[in-house]
Structures are given as C-alpha cells and as structure tokens.
Amino acid sequence: MAVATAPSAFPVAKQRSVGQSYFDLVKYRFKKNKLGVLGLILLVTLYVSFVALPEFIAPYQLENRSNFVEAPPTAIRFVDANGQFQAPFIYGLERKVDPVKRLRTWEINTDRKYPVRLFVQGDEYRLFGLFPMNIHLFGIEADQKEQRIFIMGADALGRDYFTRIMYGGRLSLMIGLIGQFLTLALGVTLGVISGYYGGAVDMFVQRFTEFLAAFPNIPLFMALSAAIPAFWSPIVVYFMLTLILAFLNWGGLARQVRGLILSLREREYALAAKSFGAKDRRIMFRHLMPGTMSHVIVIATLSIPGMILAETALSWLGLGLRPPLTSWGTLLQDAATVRAIRFTPWLLWVVPPILLTILTYNLLGDGLRDALDPYSGR
Amino acid sequence: MAEVAQNGKVDNLLLDVHGLKKYFPIQKGLLRRVVGYVKAVDDVSLYVREGETLGLVGESGCGKTTASRSIIRLYEPTAGQVLFKSRVLSPDGQPRMVNLLELNREQMTKVRQEIAMIFQDPINSLNPRMTVADIIAEPLVIHGKYQKGRSEEIIVNLLERVGLRADHLRRYPHEFSGGQRQRIGIARALALNPRLVLCDEPVSALDVSIQAQTLNLLQDLQKEFNLSYLFVAHDLSVVQHISDRVAVMYVGKVAEMAGAEELYANPLHPYTEALLSAVPKPDPLYKSERIIMQGDVADPAHPPSGCYFHPRCRYAVDRCKTEAPAFRELKPDHWVACHRAEELQLKGI
Numbered sequence: 001m002a003v004a005t006a007p008s009a010f011p012v013a014k015q016r017s018v019g020q021s022y023f024d025l026v027k028y029r030f031k032k033n034k035l036g037v038l039g040l041i042l043l044v045t046l047y048v049s050f051v052a053l054p055e056f057i058a059p060y061q062l063e064n065r066s067n068f069v070e071a072p073p074t075a076i077r078f079v080d081a082n083g084q085f086q087a088p089f090i091y092g093l094e095r096k097v098d099p100v101k102r103l104r105t106w107e108i109n110t111d112r113k114y115p116v117r118l119f120v121q122g123d124e125y126r127l128f129g130l131f132p133m134n135i136h137l138f139g140i141e142a143d144q145k146e147q148r149i150f151i152m153g154a155d156a157l158g159r160d161y162f163t164r165i166m167y168g169g170r171l172s173l174m175i176g177l178i179g180q181f182l183t184l185a186l187g188v189t190l191g192v193i194s195g196y197y198g199g200a201v202d203m204f205v206q207r208f209t210e211f212l213a214a215f216p217n218i219p220l221f222m223a224l225s226a227a228i229p230a231f232w233s234p235i236v237v238y239f240m241l242t243l244i245l246a247f248l249n250w251g252g253l254a255r256q257v258r259g260l261i262l263s264l265r266e267r268e269y270a271l272a273a274k275s276f277g278a279k280d281r282r283i284m285f286r287h288l289m290p291g292t293m294s295h296v297i298v299i300a301t302l303s304i305p306g307m308i309l310a311e312t313a314l315s316w317l318g319l320g321l322r323p324p325l326t327s328w329g330t331l332l333q334d335a336a337t338v339r340a341i342r343f344t345p346w347l348l349w350v351v352p353p354i355l356l357t358i359l360t361y362n363l364l365g366d367g368l369r370d371a372l373d374p375y376s377g378r
Numbered sequence: 379m380a381e382v383a384q385n386g387k388v389d390n391l392l393l394d395v396h397g398l399k400k401y402f403p404i405q406k407g408l409l410r411r412v413v414g415y416v417k418a419v420d421d422v423s424l425y426v427r428e429g430e431t432l433g434l435v436g437e438s439g440c441g442k443t444t445a446s447r448s449i450i451r452l453y454e455p456t457a458g459q460v461l462f463k464s465r466v467l468s469p470d471g472q473p474r475m476v477n478l479l480e481l482n483r484e485q486m487t488k489v490r491q492e493i494a495m496i497f498q499d500p501i502n503s504l505n506p507r508m509t510v511a512d513i514i515a516e517p518l519v520i521h522g523k524y525q526k527g528r529s530e531e532i533i534v535n536l537l538e539r540v541g542l543r544a545d546h547l548r549r550y551p552h553e554f555s556g557g558q559r560q561r562i563g564i565a566r567a568l569a570l571n572p573r574l575v576l577c578d579e580p581v582s583a584l585d586v587s588i589q590a591q592t593l594n595l596l597q598d599l600q601k602e603f604n605l606s607y608l609f610v611a612h613d614l615s616v617v618q619h620i621s622d623r624v625a626v627m628y629v630g631k632v633a634e635m636a637g638a639e640e641l642y643a644n645p646l647h648p649y650t651e652a653l654l655s656a657v658p659k660p661d662p663l664y665k666s667e668r669i670i671m672q673g674d675v676a677d678p679a680h681p682p683s684g685c686y687f688h689p690r691c692r693y694a695v696d697r698c699k700t701e702a703p704a705f706r707e708l709k710p711d712h713w714v715a716c717h718r719a720e721e722l723q724l725k726g727i
Contacts, residue, residue, distance in 0.1 A: 268503035271452055272563075276517040276570070277490035290507045 026294075029371040036367015042360040050169030050353075055125040058163035059139040059149055062326060064123060066148055066158035068093065071106050073153040073346050081110045088116040090140065092147050114140040114147055153346035155334060164326055165350055171327040173357065175242050176308040180300050182246030183253060183307075188289065188296055190250065191257025196265055196284050202258070209251030220248065225319040234325040241320050245310055253299060260292040294372035301365035305358040312354060328354055391463065392606050393426040393449070393574055394475070398458035400441075400448045404679060416679045418444040419455070420630035423705055423713075426574065428463075431600065431607040433621030433638065435614060435653070437675060441630040442610045443498075446576045449608070450493050451486060455479060462574070464489050491521055494567035498579040500559035504551040510537070510562055511547040517569045536565040539602075540595060557588035564595065568603065577609045581616060593620050614657045618642060623711075626650050629676045629686045632705060636712040643726040646714040648691045651724040659727075685717070693722055 030036055049057055074090050092112030096105050120139040127133045140149050148154075152162040194205040224244045228237055264270065265288060273283050308328075314320030315329025316336060323330055328350050334340065335347035399422075401415035419441045426432045434442050448455040460478040466488045467481075468474040478489060494517075497503035504513055514533045518524040534544045540561040551559055560580060567575055577596070581589040597620060599605060611617050617624055618638055625635040626649065634647040645651045652669040671690045676682055682689050688698035697717055705715040716722075 268497045268499055269505040271447070272495065272497055272503050272566075273505075273516065273520075275450055275452055275490065275493075275495040276520055276566075277487040278516070278520050279487075282520070287505055 026371050030367055033367040033370055035363050036371070039360045039363025039365075039367060042356070043364055046169075046353075046357060046360060047173060050166060050173050052128065054163075054166035054170055056127060056133070056135070057137045058160070058166040059120075059122060059136050060144075060160045060163045061123040061125060062159075062163060062167045063324070064144075064159060064163070066144065066154070067095075068106070068148055068150065068154050068158045069104070070156055070344050071148075071150050071154040071158070072344075074150045076116055076151070080113070089113050090116060090147075090149055112147065114142050114149075116140055116149065152349040153344065155344070155347065161346060161349060164331060165328070165353060168326045168328045168331050168350070169353060171238065171321065171325060172308055172311055172329065172354075175238070175245070175311045175327070176304040178239075179242040179245040179249070179307045179311075180304045182242060183249045183303075184296065184300055186246060187250035187253030188257050188292070191254035192261055192284050192289050192292070194254065195258035195261025196280065196288065198262075205254065206258070209254055212248060212251045217248065221314055221319055225314070234322060238321060238325060241311065241314070245307055249303070249307070253296070253303075256299060257292050257296065260295060261288050264288045264291045298365055298369040298372060301361060301368055305361045308354070308357060390427045391425050391461070391475075392428045393463075393608065394459075394461040395422060395424050395449060396459040396461070398422040398445060398448055398460065399456040400444050400453055401456045414679055417630050417681060418678055419448055420678070420681070421705075422458075422627070422630070422632050424625045424632055424635055426606050426608055427622075428573075428606055429600070429604055430622040431609050431620055432635075433617035433624040434608060434610045434627060435612060435617050435624060436627035437612060439675065439678070440627045441678070442612075442627055443578055445627070446495075446578050446608060446610050449478070450490065450495065450576065451478060452495075462489065462493070464492060465573070466491055487521075491517075491570045492572050493574045493576065494570065494572035496560075496563050496567050496575060496577045496580045499583055500556050500563055501551070501583075503563055504559055506551055509548050509550060510542075513551070513562060514566045514569055517566060521570065523570070533565075533569070536568055537562075539568075539599070540565045556584055557592060560584060560588075560592055561595070564592075564599070568599065571603070572605070574606045574608065577607055579610050579612070582611065582613065589616065596620065614653060626653065629681055630678055631686060631715065632713075633687065633716070634712075634714045636709075636714075640709075640712055641726075644712075645724045645726050646708060646712065646719045646722070647687075647716045648693050648722070648724065649687050651726070654727050655725070657727060685715075693718055 055061075071093055074093070076088050076090055078088055079085055080089070090113075092109040092114065093106045094109045096107050097103070098105060116138060117140065118138050119135050120141055121134050122136045122139050124132065124134045138149075140147065142148075148160065150160050150162070152160075152165065155161055155164065190205050194202045221244070225241075228240050232240075261284075265283075270283055270287050273287050278287075311320055311327065312329040312332060315322075315327055316332045318333065321327045321330055331347070331350040335344075335350060340347050398419055399417070400419040401417050403412045404414045404416060405411065406413045422441070422445050424432065424434070434445065436442050444453060447453050448458075449460050458479065461475045462478050463473045464476050465471060465473050467476050467485060476485075476489070478486065481489065508516075511530075511533060514536060515524055515529060518529050518532075523529070534547070537544060537546065542558060542561055542565070546554075546558075551562065554562065560583075563580075580596070581592050584592060593616065596607070600607060607620070609617065609620055621638045623636065624638050624641045626633045626641070626647065628649050634641065634645065634650045636646075641650065642654065645654060652671050655669040669692070673690045676686050676689070682699075684700045685691070685694070685698045685703050688694040691698065695718065701717070703715045703717045705713055707713050708719055
C-alpha cells in the first residue's frame with residue numbers, strides 16, 4: 001500500500017498511460033464488437049496464409065505438372081477397407097479408360113496406401129522469397145510420379161488445384177490492397193484539395209469524377225486493358241491493372257472526402273491554425289485530413305472486396321490477368337465452361353475463398369464503422 | 379473613409395483600422411452569378427492603443443466576428459486599411475506602422491507572430507486529434523521556432539501560467555472542461571509572445587463563474603506580457619469589466635466609440651442608449667426605463683438607406699433616411715456616427 005500512496009516521481013509518464021488518445025478509444029470500442037474482431041482475425045489469417053505462406057501451405061509448386069490429368073479430389077481416410085481405424089491416409093489412384101464412352105476416369109486402388117503426414121519434404125521453394133526450404137505443411141511421402149495428394153482435385157495439366165488456389169490468392173488479395181492504397185492516395189488527396197480550395201479547382205475535380213462515374217465501366221475497362229501492350233510481361237500487366245482499377249475508383253472517395261472537408265474547414269481549429277500563419281498544406285493534411293480518416297478507413301475496408309471482385313471479373317472476361325499469372329480470376333476462367341462444370345466440378349473450389357474474403361472484409365468494415373464513429377451514441 | 383484619416387493625432391497606436399469592408403457575394407444558379415452582397419462589415423474604423431483593451435460590442439450578426447477576422451485576413455477584406463505597428467517587419471527592429479492588407483503572403487505570415495487570436499468555441503477551436511502539448515507548440519512549429527527542450531520548457535511555463543498542470547500536456551482536449559479548454563486556447567495564443575490579441579467572444583461559451591476567472595486571467599496576462607486586446611463580445615457587463623474603451627457596432631458599422639466610462643455614462647448614439655437600457659441592473663428596486671426598439675435588425679444584404687439605424691431610431695429625422703452619418707470625433711476620444719449627436723440628451727447608466 002505504501003507504493004500506492006507514495007507520490008509518483010514521474011507525473012508525465014504516469015499521465016501518459018491514463019490519457020486516452022482517439023485510437024485508444026477506437027480500440028476499446030472495436031474490441032466490444034465480436035463480429036468485427038472475428039472478421040479481423042479471419043482476415044489476418046487469410047492474408048498470412050494466402051500472401052505470406054502459400055509455398056509452405058500448398059503441397060506442390062505452382063507449375064508442377066503431372067500425369068494425373070483432371071484427377072478428382074483425393075479423399076483423406078481414417079478407416080481402411082477392413083474397418084480398421086488408423087492414422088489419416090489416402091489410397092492410390094489408377095487411370096482407367098472407358099472404351100465405350102471414350103472417357104478417362106480415375107479409380108481408387110485400395111491395395112496402395114499412403115499415410116498423410118504433416119511437415120513433409122517436397123518441392124524446393126524460398127520462404128518469403130528468401131529462405132530456401134522444402135518442408136510443406138502436409139503431403140504424402142511418395143514418389144511424385146507414382147502418387148500425389150490432390151485435396152481439391154487436379155486441373156487439365158495435372159497440377160494440384162489446391163496449390164493453384166493458394167498461389168492465386170496472393171495476386172487477388174494483393175491487387176485489392178495495392179489498388180485500394182492507390183485509390184486512397186488519389187481520392188483523399190484530390191478530395192482534400194477540392195474541398196479546401198473550392199471554386200475552380202473544386203469545379204474541375206468534381207466534374208471529372210462525374211465524368212468517370214457516368215462512363216460505362218466495362219467498355220472503359222476493355223479499352224484500357226486493350227491499351228496494355230500484349231508483349232509486356234505479366235507482372236507489369238498486373239500493376240497496370242491495379243492502376244486502372246484505382247483510376248476508376250477514386251472518384252466516389254474523393255467526393256465523400258470533399259464533403260467532410262467542407263464541414264471540417266469551417267471548424268475553428270482550422271481557422272486557428274490559419275490565424276497563426278499555418279500554410280495551406282499544413283492545414284489540409286495536418287488538421288483537416290485526420291478528421292476524415294475514420295470515414296476513409298471504413299470506406300476503404302468496405303470497398304476492397306469490390307476491387308478483388310473487379311479483378312476477378314476482368315480476368316474471367318479475359319481482360320485482366322493472363323496466364324501464366326495465376327489469380328482467382330484466371331482460375332475462375334478455367335472453371336467457367338460447361339465441360340468443366342460437367343466433368344471437373346472441383347474447379348469451383350475457387351469460389352469459397354473469394355466469398356470468405358469478401359465476407360470478412362464486410363465484417364471488419366462494419367466493426368470499424370461502429371468503432372470509429374465517436375458520435376454514434378452506442 | 380476620408381474623415382477618419384486624421385487619426386494620426388491619436389498617440390501610441392498599435393492597431394488603426396480605417397474603412398474596413400467585407401462583402402460576401404450572394405451567388406445564385408449554376409453559373410454562380412453574383413446577385414448581391416451581404417455587407418457583413420461595412421466601413422468599420424477603430425483603433426487600439428498599446429497596452430489597452432478595446433471592447434467591440436453589438437448584437438448577434440452585426441459583424442463583430444467578421445471584423446476581427448478580417449483584421450488578420452482570415453477573411454480577405456473587400457476594402458479598407460489595417461495599420462499595425464509591427465516589429466518583425468521593420469529592418470531596424472523599431473516598431474513601424476504597416477498596412478496588413480498590402481502585405482504579401484510571406485510578410486503576412488511573419489506578422490501573425492505578433493497578432494494572436496482566441497476563439498469563441500473552446501471545443502471547436504482545439505484540434506481533437508492533437509495533444510495539449512502539440513496544440514500549444516503549433517504556433518512555434520509553424521514559425522520554425524520549436525526547439526527540443528527549450529520550447530518544451532516554454533510550453534510548460536505557459537500552461538502553468540494559465541492555471542493548468544504540466545501533467546496535462548499529454549492529454550487530449552476532450553478530457554478537459556470548457557474553462558480549461560479556453561485556457562489551453564489562451565496559452566496557445568501567447569506561445570509566440572504576441573503584442574495584440576484578438577479575443578473573439580472568448581468567454582461567451584463559458585459558465586458565469588468560469589467567465590469571471592477567465593476574464594481575470596486575461597487581465598493579469600495583459601499586465602504581465604504588455605498585451606493589447608481587441609475584445610469582441612455581446613455581453614455589455616463583460617465588456618465594461620475588461621475594456622478601457624468600447625466600440626459599438628450596428629449592422630456592419632461602428633456606431634460609437636469612446637472610453638468605457640464615458641460611453642456608459644454619456645452615450646451619444648441612440649443605439650448605444652437602447653443597448654445600455656437593456657443591461658440588467660443588480661438593484662431590484664431600480665426601475666429602469668427600458669427602451670424597446672421597434673422592428674428587427676436590418677438585413678446586411680439589404681441595408682436601409684441613409685443611417686442604417688433610422689428605421690428603429692426614435693429620434694430619427696428626415697435627414698437620417700437619406701444621408702449616412704459620418705463617423706466623427708465629437709469630444710476628445712469619443713467618436714460617433716449620428717447626425718443629431720450634438721443636440722440629443724441621451725441616458726447612460
């Protein structure tokens with residue numbers, strides 16, 4: 001108790017922990033929203049597994065082909081043919097050709113059993129692009145020519161589809177983030193300038209956003225995509241695509257930021273800064289812009305799924321990313337034929353991760369919206 | 379405008395405003411055609427001597443705030459002259475009169491070190507995302523005078539001088555009461571050691587008990603730092619308490635300006651008389667003759683002809699309807715804009 005009554009030698013340091021900054025309050029409020037927290041956890045998990053660790057989680061390398069053409073998903077079993085319960089394993093696959101239907105099918109050979117192991121050695125890769133490794137999260141210890149594990153089936157080139165979804169997620173999830181970042185940079189900057197200066201600047205920016213909004217999207221995408229030379233490397237095409245998406249999306253954000261700035265610039269603290277001689281840039285970006293951030297973060301969170309979907313849709317239409325780049329959009333393109341749906345329906349496994357990503361972004365966005373608005377009265 | 383140019387004979391001036399005008403255009407339609415002007419400040423002339431307080435009173439919407447903001451060009455004035463005795467702009471360090479409205483951007487930024495502003499709304503005038511330390515340091519940072527250690531000491535001293543504690547530095551504005559926030563605003567205004575402080579209704583958002591504390595603090599600081607105040611208010615008793623001289627505004631014009639005691643005792647303008655009659659007296663037995671003015675305050679977009687006050691003035695004659703009165707010095711240091719100022723016997727308090 002003596003400690004509690006002794007006067008603190010460091011009043012400032014003590015106060016620091018008591019003082020509640022805006023973001024302390026936000027954190028406190030956000031933690032109370034269970035769905036929002038769930039969304040955040042799921043989203044972090046998604047990004048860690050799809051962006052940082054796909055090489056480790058996927059059992060094979062992206063372009064590792066095999067003779068197991070269009071093999072169906074492998075069932076992981078715990079009970080063998082004799083009804084004995086045992087450690088997880090898979091049966092071997094054998095190719096059969098139906099001479100009447102002239103159809104290739106895959107059948108299970110219950111004589112060959114392969115135990116499924118965690119942390120098995122397999123294809124070489126570099127973790128985070130740096131550390132050479134060959135350990136994979138799961139797999140079977142067998143010669144790759146003899147047997148492979150396809151938990152989501154294989155595609156027309158005998159590549160593991162689960163591996164492809166893992167690698168495809170990297171591009172799809174990153175295009176959302178990078179694209180949204182560019183959108184934010186453009187939209188917030190132009191919105192702040194437009195709202196702060198008003199007059200002719202405002203007129204020009206607003207008419208330009210209206211022009212963009214009034215323009216039909218798909219033809220514009222097509223024109224812009226067609227403008228990307230075919231001989232450019234796929235990775236440059238990828239960045240051009242993010243640029244195009246950002247360029248088309250900043251208008252709405254700029255409008256909202258402008259509206260907020262219009263009200264914020266009449267606050268006396270903006271006038272106060274001006275009265276002390278602050279330059280326009282300082283007033284705009286030190287005083288006014290932070291006031292719009294809560295709104296902007298929510299809008300950004302809620303519109304990243306739109307970005308991801310736009311990439312998916314464009315790639316599906318053949319206007320976005322092209323093979324050999326693998327994204328969820330290009331995978332969806334493979335799955336979008338009648339033949340694929342009839343004979344290799346497992347190619348639709350790409351849909352659940354897309355849906356899950358969008359759902360988690362929406363959960364997080366809703367949670368943030370409630371937490372960041374200090375005047376919602378909850 | 380010309381009739382007040384002889385202000386040169388008034389000695390020891392710090393701020394000398396002549397014919398200040400601020401018209402806000404009224405725009406209509408898609409092409410923003412200007413269909414008229416709101417004459418928020420229409421020919422205001424006043425002056426502040428070094429070390430004194432000039433109270434600026436008037437009812438809501440009469441242009442007091444616009445006038446004070448136009449003086450330091452928060453609003454760009456339409457016309458007029460704002461002379462200020464500046465030290466930072468003179469090459470030899472001797473204070474010299476400069477016209478603020480003729481300064482370029484860079485010079486104006488410099489002068490802003492010498493003129494600070496205290497705002498009406500203590501909630502709105504402090505950025506909610508900044509700590510008290512950042513808020514008070516901001517004027518120093520803007521003018522490149524922030525030095526680690528030394529400036530922190532200055533800030534702590536200022537904070538303690540206005541009655542807050544050093545451990546408040548890391549807190550945010552929302553953690554303070556209204557009176558404390560206004561003290562933060564005062565500390566910020568003093569950070570650069572200004573010579574003139576424009577107080578824009580600094581106490582009208584506060585409780586009466588806090589008002590008195592804040593006013594006393596402002597008076598103490600005035601003596602300590604040799605400050606001059608232009609004190610905008612609508613509360614006549616507050617103005618009487620703090621001002622050496624008082625200027626009364628009506629619809630964008632100064633109606634009367636005189637020493638505080640002189641103005642309260644011998645008003646020369648009928649509007650001042652009417653205002654004074656509305657001041658509540660602390661004596662319950664005192665039966666005052668309350669002057670009830672007819673009509674409403676004139677619309678600054680469509681002001682009346684002649685003297686703006688004539689539709690509500692009980693002494694108005696025909697001349698008042700056609701001819702605008704000049705703002706003249708009737709007695710030494712007692713200025714009035716009324717045709718009949720000499721003949722009227724008006725009642726003060």
